[in-house]
Amino acid sequence: MKDFLLVFRSENRSGKTPPSPEEMQTSMKLWMDWLGGIAAQNKLVDRGNPLEPSGKVLRPNNVVTDGPYSEIKEAIGGYSIVKAASLDEAIELAKGCPVLAVGGNVEVREVLAM
Amino acid sequence: MEETELLPHLFRTEYRKIVSVLCHLFGIEHIETAEDIVSDTFLAATELWGIKGLPENPVAWLYTVAKNKTKNYLKRDALFAQKLAKDIKYSSDLITELEIDLSPKSIQDSQLAMMFTVCNPCISTEAQIALALSLLCGFGIQEIADAFLTNKEVIYKRISRAKEKLKEAQIRIQQPSQTELDSRLDNVLTTLYLLFNEGYYSRTPETVLREDLCFEAMRLNYLLIENESTNKPQVNALLSLMCFHSSRFEARRNEKGESVLYDDQDTNLWNKELIDKGIYYLNMSSQGKIISKYHLEACIAYWHTHKEDTAKKWEHILQLYNQLLLIEYSPIAALNRTFALAKANGKKMAVAEAEKLELNNNPFYFSLLAYLYAETDPAKALLHYESALLLSVSNADKQVILSNIRKLKEKPFLN
Numbered sequence: 466m467k468d469f470l471l472v473f474r475s476e477n478r479s480g481k482t483p484p485s486p487e488e489m490q491t492s493m494k495l496w497m498d499w500l501g502g503i504a505a506q507n508k509l510v511d512r513g514n515p516l517e518p519s520g521k522v523l524r525p526n527n528v529v530t531d532g533p534y535s536e537i538k539e540a541i542g543g544y545s546i547v548k549a550a551s552l553d554e555a556i557e558l559a560k561g562c563p564v565l566a567v568g569g570n571v572e573v574r575e576v577l578a579m
Numbered sequence: 580m581e582e583t584e585l586l587p588h589l590f591r592t593e594y595r596k597i598v599s600v601l602c603h604l605f606g607i608e609h610i611e612t613a614e615d616i617v618s619d620t621f622l623a624a625t626e627l628w629g630i631k632g633l634p635e636n637p638v639a640w641l642y643t644v645a646k647n648k649t650k651n652y653l654k655r656d657a658l659f660a661q662k663l664a665k666d667i668k669y670s671s672d673l674i675t676e677l678e679i680d681l682s683p684k685s686i687q688d689s690q691l692a693m694m695f696t697v698c699n700p701c702i703s704t705e706a707q708i709a710l711a712l713s714l715l716c717g718f719g720i721q722e723i724a725d726a727f728l729t730n731k732e733v734i735y736k737r738i739s740r741a742k743e744k745l746k747e748a749q750i751r752i753q754q755p756s757q758t759e760l761d762s763r764l765d766n767v768l769t770t771l772y773l774l775f776n777e778g779y780y781s782r783t784p785e786t787v788l789r790e791d792l793c794f795e796a797m798r799l800n801y802l803l804i805e806n807e808s809t810n811k812p813q814v815n816a817l818l819s820l821m822c823f824h825s826s827r828f829e830a831r832r833n834e835k836g837e838s839v840l841y842d843d844q845d846t847n848l849w850n851k852e853l854i855d856k857g858i859y860y861l862n863m864s865s866q867g868k869i870i871s872k873y874h875l876e877a878c879i880a881y882w883h884t885h886k887e888d889t890a891k892k893w894e895h896i897l898q899l900y901n902q903l904l905l906i907e908y909s910p911i912a913a914l915n916r917t918f919a920l921a922k923a924n925g926k927k928m929a930v931a932e933a934e935k936l937e938l939n940n941n942p943f944y945f946s947l948l949a950y951l952y953a954e955t956d957p958a959k960a961l962l963h964y965e966s967a968l969l970l971s972v973s974n975a976d977k978q979v980i981l982s983n984i985r986k987l988k989e990k991p992f993l994n
Contacts, residue, residue: 494898498924501901502932505913512905 466548468510468576469555473562475569477540478518495563503547503558513545542569546576585637586628590621591717593638597645598714599689600681603753607696608746610714616652620645642681649679690715691806692754694799695763698770701748706741707770708777713738716795725785726777726792757808764809768817768873771796775821786836790828797821804860815864816873822857823880826850838975846886854884875903879915893922910938914947926951942970946980953987961987 484492503509518540522532542564549555552575559571594617601613620641634640697710705727712718712726724734755763778792800818803809830848831839861877879899882892900916913936921929930951938944949963961984968980 494894497898497901498920501897501904501916502920502935504901504904504908505916505932506935506937507908507913509905509908 466550468578469547469549469552469558470574470576471513471545471547471555471559471562472572472574473542473544473564473569474539474572475542475564475567477538492563495566499561499563500545502561503545506558508548508558509545510548511546513543515543516541518542539569585633586621586625589624589637589641593641593717594621595715595717596686596690597642597681599693600679600686601645601649602696602714603685603689603692604679607742607750607752610742610746612652616648617645619648623648646679646681687802687805688754689752691802691809692752694767694802695755696745696750696752698763698767699745699748699750700766701750702741702744704770704773706737706744708774709734709737710741711770711774711799712792712795715799718795722788725788726781728781754808760808761811764803764811764814767803768813771800772817772873774799775824779824786832790825793821793825793828797825812864812867812869813871813873815860816871816877819857819860819864820873820877820880822853822860823877823884826853826857826884840979841883844886849884857881857884870902872903872906875899875906879903888922890923893919897923910941911943913938914941914943918947918950921951926954930955940970942967942972942976942980945970946983949983949987957987957990 500509500512504512520532522530524530547555547558549558552573555573555575559573562571564571597617597620598613601616602610605613623644624637624641628634628637693715694711697714698707702710709723709727712723713720718726720731720734720738723738724731727734775793775796778789778796781789781792797818800814800821803811803814804818826849827841827844829850830844830846831841833839857877858881861881864874864877879896882896882899885892897916897919900912900919903912904916917929917933917936920932930948933944933948933951936944945963945967949960949967952960952963964980964984964987968977968984971977971980
């Protein structure tokens with residue numbers, strides 16, 4: 466079994482109205498049901514975390530800019546780590562991720578053990 | 580209480596207390612000496628009380644005799660006395676003045692210290708439970724053997740080996756410091772949890788013994804709650820869980836001693852008082868930021884004290900199982916989570932998820948698949964029940980599966 470990082474990207478919400486409590490709750494259930502399904506197969510390594518919609522970017526010479534840029538349509542919304550025998554199996558696990566239903570995507574990358 | 584009943588009762592309640600206090604004083608390396616002294620005390624009681632009748636205060640009598648026997652032993656055994664004297668910083672002249680404190684406070688402290696000693700990961704969990712039953716619950720070797728469905732010889736060896744290991748590892752009998760408390764407390768709770776489960780799910784047909792195991796786990800858990808330094812949220816959560824489960828003792832067996840499944844239980848037989856206690860400790864457990872697996876399991880058990888099949892109930896249970904699995908995977912949690920998924924989100928979704936679990940050696944896995952396919956594909960359901968039957972071990976489980984097969988075959992479209 467190898468570890469795979471799942472990176473969730475969706476529409477850049479930075480600067481937009483935050484979701485209502487009801488929307489949050491519905492979304493939370495979808496995420497928990499999906500993660501619970503992976504954990505029930507004993508294939509969840511780290512549930513990971515959602516990320517704040519905006520942050521800062523540090524560049525050479527201590528230049529700090531706001532990020533992600535407002536012109537970028539997609540932003541990283543969070544990550545999880547799963548374990549699977551192959552990249553294909555990891556892709557199977559990623560199917561059903563709630564981010565897909567709102568037009569987002571999941572990038573699946575094998576973690577190289579150091 | 581008649582004398583014939585009193586002595587076994589006192590043995591159960593007092594043996595462990597005196598042994599704990601003496602061990603606390605002597606150290607783990609002299610555990611056999613402590614046990615010998617206390618056994619000797621009870622032997623003296625058996626002989627004398629039979630002839631002279633009961634003393635006015637039997638417990639005080641036992642304590643006094645145990646104290647005297649300890650002092651005599653120390654005086655007699657110079658070598659031991661020297662070694663002990665060094666260990667416990669008493670010179671041998673002072674043995675006669677040696678304070679053997681059998682006050683309630685000292686007994687409680689000693690039992691707590693003993694609990695932390697016994698629940699040490701340097702010995703296997705099986706051995707921890709056996710040792711806890713022997714040293715902390717006053718169970719005889721035969722009773723422990725019955726609980727584990729094995730013979731006295733096996734348990735005797737298991738306990739002796741565990742004691743040797745504790746000696747070798749030079750485990751001190753003491754309560755852990757505040758800083759090491761949290762990690763050590765986890766071990767203690769795991770052992771209490773297993774001890775309770777041993778009683779609750781054990782295949783031993785002797786229900787009285789099984790319930791005794793559960794109540795002992797609860798008693799030890801309560802000791803942790805009574806002590807300020809160990810009265811943590813997760814400790815309250817575990818006791819809450821135990822209260823909810825044990826509230827169904829009466830309902831889960833019929834007059835013939837056969838087990839009654841949850842769905843068929845008479846809720847009037849559920850113990851309201853224990854359910855209320857469960858709710859009380861669940862509230863106590865929420866005073867902090869920790870959400871342990873005991874919190875989640877206690878909440879699940881709480882929802883099971885509501886028998887009505889409401890959507891709200893199953894949605895809560897599903898989310899609790901989701902969280903539980905994120906903390907710690909176990910096959911039983913995976914299966915229960917999928918059952919809750921069927922109840923909350925529908926069988927179609929649950930079938931797809933169940934097929935991915937691949938717990939192909941687990942009879943309950945096939946029973947779950949059969950349940951999920953029962954309406955849509957009865958033939959497939961039947962095959963799954965047959966797989967479950969082949970894998971099941973206990974008679975009670977086989978009976979349940981056979982009855983499910985009968986129910987399935989009664990459906991008109993199958994024949």
